[in-house]
Amino acid sequence: MEHQTFCDVFAETAAQYPDRTAVHADGRSVTYGELLRWSNAAAGRLLKDGAVKEEIIAVNTGRTAETIAGILGIWKAGCAYVYLDRAYPKERSENIIKECRCRFILDSRWWEEMDREMILPDINLSERNCLALLIYTSGSTAKPKGVMLEHRNVMASAYNFTVFETRPHERFGVFPGFGFVAAVSDIFSTLAVGAANYIIPGTIRKNIVELEKFYRMHGICITFLPPHMARKLLAMDLEGIPLRLLLVGSEPVRNLDISKAPFCIFNVYGASEMCSMISHYEIRDAGGKSVYPVGMLNHGLRGYITDEEGNPVRPGEPGELWLSGHQVSRGYYGLPEMTHAHYVPNPFSQETGHERVFKTNDILRELPDGNLQYVCRKDNMFKIRGFRVESGAVETAILECGDVKEAVVRAFMDDGGCNILCGYFTADHKVDVKELKGKLADKIPYYMIPTCLIQLEAFPRNMNSKIDRKAILPPAELNDHKLLEELY
Structure with a gap:
């Protein structure tokens, strides 16, 4: 250059x-x-x-x-x-x-x-x-x-x-x-x-x-x-x-x-x-x-969508995006173990400039036209009733149900060790959450429907204006599943 x-x-x-x-x-x-x-x-x-x-x-x-x-x-x-x-x-x-x-x-x-x-x-x-x-x-x-x-x-x-x-x-x-x-x-x-x-x-x-x-x-x-x-x-x-x-x-x-x-x-x-x-x-x-x-x-980047073992997924399947190219940074300052976990030798190519990959921790899938679709963060994939649930898929379904502006889905563990799926959303007017759950039942499997759907005035945001997911707290009724469903 x-x-x-x-x-x-x-x-x-x-x-x-x-x-x-x-x-x-x-x-x-x-x-x-x-x-x-x-x-x-x-x-x-x-x-x-x-x-x-x-x-x-x-x-x-x-x-x-x-x-x-x-x-x-x-x-x-x-x-x-x-x-x-x-x-x-x-x-x-x-x-x-x-x-x-x-x-x-x-x-x-x-x-x-x-x-x-x-x-x-x-x-x-x-x-x-x-x-x-x-x-x-x-x-x-x-x-x-x-x-x-x-x-x-x-x-x-x-x-x-x-x-x-x-x-x-x-x-x-x-x-x-x-x-x-x-x-x-x-x-x-x-x-x-x-x-x-x-x-x-x-x-x-x-x-x-x-x-x-x-x-x-x-x-x-x-x-x-x-x-x-x-x-x-x-x-x-x-x-x-x-x-x-x-x-x-x-x-x-x-x-x-x-x-x-x-x-x-x-x-x-x-x-x-x-x-x-x-x-x-x-x-x-x-x-x-x-x-x-x-x-x-971007031109100059190589991308690989991988499964949990680091093997390429089949076309259209979701997986973690790994990237190589001149944009891949050096690593994390003062954190060698974290650097070694996320920045690894490229197992797919040793082309000059692509010797290392960065594991993004993002789950994406390739669409039939070659465009990539973001699914969710790897951290936001949960096991619910034995099924793997992607938060992004549930959030997308919620957004397709009407006047919802933004949606976030989180899983919280109750005192019995069960993951409880909780959905949060914003809208310009009061939404009937029972009706919203009914619409979701026509779109996604039962285990993907949040136990509770809670409408917020606005989402908490961090200094970069992103939704601060970690600041969204579980409902007080988390351990009473029946009451949780009745209230929300």
């Missing part, structure tokens, strides 16, 4: 478009030339202060241009970054700093003490196979784990976005939190082509009315939204909105009414361990589907 790391790409882009906006945040615009200058100044200071190759440096400047300049500067100095989200509990950030042994924290004070206008020769000590960043998983109850991403992973991820044909004059509305891997692909794929990153302020990310105003005010052409926000946007009057492309992902995408959307919509499927997008699927069905395919794998 001509470019070894993103720093090479950015140097060329900045030389081509020095006066074009690279980042717009907090009401101000920063050009490519300024961003290059700031990043070189940051790299120069880090090197002067003794930063060493692959040292992990914390970034704590929020959703700002300084954060992006700091990341580039860290890479130019041959180091890696970890982003400290201000939405994190203080203890979590402190634990990350301690675990990563961060000597340097790029915060607002660090930038105030530096002459960012200093003119330095272009610095670039980044290397293709060196560590670029750590992405910490949500870790709602378990300890968060850091995914080690290398520069080759960032490059592969950025170039995947060529399928969306981002153009130099366009503006990308950056929605994800900067500690979420989707932000990595959004930001750096945009900077790779000379387009502008418009950072959506944290104060409006959960307010669809203000978000839609932001898109119109700033002429946003492309943006990413999680499914629950995409549904809200698609319910609005979108006449004249400048968007040409909406990317939807981070969790299964279902039931989108795209009949009035004046832009293209893609379902994007990804993982932190693969540096974001793995596959994409253009949603063209205006009638909506209970769950959309995730499409074809």
